[in-house]
Amino acid sequence: xxxxxxxxxxxxxxxxxxxxxxxxxxxxxxxxxxxxxxxxxxxxxxxxxxxxxxxxxxxxxxxxxxxxxxxxxxxxxxxxxxxxxxxxxxxxxxxxxxxxxxxxxxxxxxxxxxxxxxxxxxxxxxxxxxxxxxxxxxxxxxxxxxxxxxxxxxxxxxxxxxxxxxxxxxxxxxxxxxxxxxxxxxxxxxxxxxxxxxxxxxxxxxxxxxxxxxxxxx
DNA sequence: AAAACGGGGGC
DNA sequence: GCCCCAGTTTT
Numbered sequence: 001x002x003x004x005x006x007x008x009x010x011x012x013x014x015x016x017x018x019x020x021x022x023x024x025x026x027x028x029x030x031x032x033x034x035x036x037x038x039x040x041x042x043x044x045x046x047x048x049x050x051x052x053x054x055x056x057x058x059x060x061x062x063x064x065x066x067x068x069x070x071x072x073x074x075x076x077x078x079x080x081x082x083x084x085x086x087x088x089x090x091x092x093x094x095x096x097x098x099x100x101x102x103x104x105x106x107x108x109x110x111x112x113x114x115x116x117x118x119x120x121x122x123x124x125x126x127x128x129x130x131x132x133x134x135x136x137x138x139x140x141x142x143x144x145x146x147x148x149x150x151x152x153x154x155x156x157x158x159x160x161x162x163x164x165x166x167x168x169x170x171x172x173x174x175x176x177x178x179x180x181x182x183x184x185x186x187x188x189x190x191x192x193x194x195x196x197x198x199x200x201x202x203x204x205x206x207x208x209x210x211x212x213x214x215x216x217x218x
Numbered sequence: 219a220a221a222a223c224g225g226g227g228g229c
Numbered sequence: 230g231c232c233c234c235a236g237t238t239t240t
Contacts, residue, residue, distance in 0.1 A: 048224080048237080049237095083237085087236055090234095127225080144225085161231090
């Protein structure tokens with residue numbers, strides 16, 4: 001995989017995304033420009049489907065849209081509001097601890113540096129980078145399951161470690177592309193390059209893919 | 219009854 | 230780097 005390839009991929013995805021991207025608003029897009037909502041949505045989204053995350057987040061933010069309001073809620077209520085997302089007890093604790101620390105240590109604002117974000121319990125590189133990109137519009141490479149799967153299929157990395165994928169993409173592309181490539185790859189993964197039964201027959205990037213001819217489906 | 223949903227943290 | 234963990238929803 002070379003820089004030329006990724007630039008061609010970006011060009012094609014820019015065109016293709018109009019064809020198959022679903023109009024549905026993702027939870028992150030909805031929470032866009034509110035670093036706090038991006039952050040908390042990310043906690044809720046762990047191991048749960050996007051739609052459930054969206055609904056649970058909406059219910060929670062309806063009740064507590066800010067760190068100040070959030071830290072005032074009893075843990076049981078937070079747990080109840082996000083119940084369908086699963087792991088509600090752990091998530092409620094993390095949400096409350098983060099909210100408390102935001103108020104106590106940052107005056108109720110979400111910090112905008114990777115290191116400060118990573119210092120919160122429950123916040124890893126994926127969440128921290130998503131807060132930077134979607135919450136603050138700062139460059140970041142956010143490797144979720146979609147991005148990681150696609151980069152493996154394209155031969156960027158041959159690892160189970162998403163951090164390696166993040167570093168590979170950082171090295172391959174200048175920062176001005178980072179937000180866009182993330183958006184394009186996630187949409188590509190959600191709509192076409194699925195975990196199982198990807199829609200290879202309508203994919204224009206199959207020459208980049210190690211999967212071609214192996215288990216083509218549909 | 220089993221699979222799908224995806225990331226963080228500990229060792 | 231590998232392995233373990235948290236629960237609900239869907240099939």
